[in-house]
Amino acid sequence: MRFRVCAVVLGLVLAGCSVGGGGDSGERKLVLVTHDSFAMSDDVLKSFERETGITIDVRKLGDAGALTNQLVLTKGNPIGDVAFGVDNTFASRALDEGVFAPYEVKVAGPADYALDDTFRLTAVDLGDVCLNVDPAALASRNVPEPTSYADLVKPEYKDLLVVEDPATSSPGLAFVLGSIAKLGAGWQDYWKSLKANGVKVVSGWEEAYTQDFSGSSGKGPRPIVVSYASSPSAELDDNGNPRTKAVLDTCFRQVEYAGVLAGAKHADDAKKVVDFLLSERFQSQVAEQMYVYPTRKGVSLPAAWQKAAPLPAAPAELPAKEIQRNREQWISQWRGIVEG
Known part of the structure; x- marks a missing residue:
């Protein structure tokens, strides 16, 4: 999706992050798979982790096309719990291959960009x-x-x-x-x-x-x-x-989507992450972090965007x-x- 400036590079966000369960600490850890241009404010990420007890391990898999290919190839044994960055040029392939599970977000979703009525993908940003x-x-x-x-x-x-x-x-x-x-x-x-x-x-x-x-x-x-x-x-x-x-x-017009992966090990927590990506807190920083427009209505944009x-x-x-x-x-x- 896209012109990107990765001001915050999210790799393994916290030391010791893994795909497995919470271990002795009781932490809940899940994997978010995405494209190379994904970026998020560190403050926004940490506040989500504090409030939910969920630690997000971000895995970057190349461009949107490479991401989609990996999701299709591994659909029988998904490489993560939730995916962000499949766009409208590749989304129908992922849907036809059964990559995503149905989930209707708990926040106001952007119905303007819905691909079908199965609620498997939710529009997060556009460019x-x-x-x-x-x-x-x-x-x-x-x-x-x-x-x-x-x-x-x-x-x-x-x-x-x-x-x-x-x-x-x-x-x-x-x-x-x-x-x-x-x-x-x-x-x-x-x-x-x-x-x-x-x-x-x-x-x-x-x-x-x-x-x-x-x-x-x-x-x-x-x-x-x-x-x-x-x-x-x-x-x-x-x-x-x-x-x-x-x-x-x-x-x-390019629209990027997020969805819970079919067969995800941590499906319930993955749903919370999809809700988070549609929250005002996350949506309000996508312009500055990833140089794309939020899909949530009424989110303020940087002043420079009005001119540039x-x-x-x-x-x-x-x-x-x-x-x-x-x-x-x-x-x-x-x-x-x-x-x-």
């Missing part, structure tokens, strides 16, 4: 994957800022764009899905034109944004990157103004079932075009 640009770098080349997909195939944008591989990156897949949703049957010709115009493909967001994009701290050579609508809120100058911009006409990270009014979307039905074929077709 919009779209092009980000470095206006100063473009101006130095006398190139105007792009405003749409179509601009990127023009000669003046040759060798300026870096994207992520949709087979290995959740934002990479979201950008391809956005092009399909926007361009319909013409999406393959569009990607042929992007290839001819020098698009660079890398394995994941971290490499694309922090190494190749000129607008990040890495000061890379390319002024256009696939990232998130919220990314500019992390690139502010000394006066609080964003140094980068999101191209809001190229956004695809507006939520797109009409992002592209595709039904989860359509994504599930066509995802592998679309990725294969994309590979044939871009890597062939």
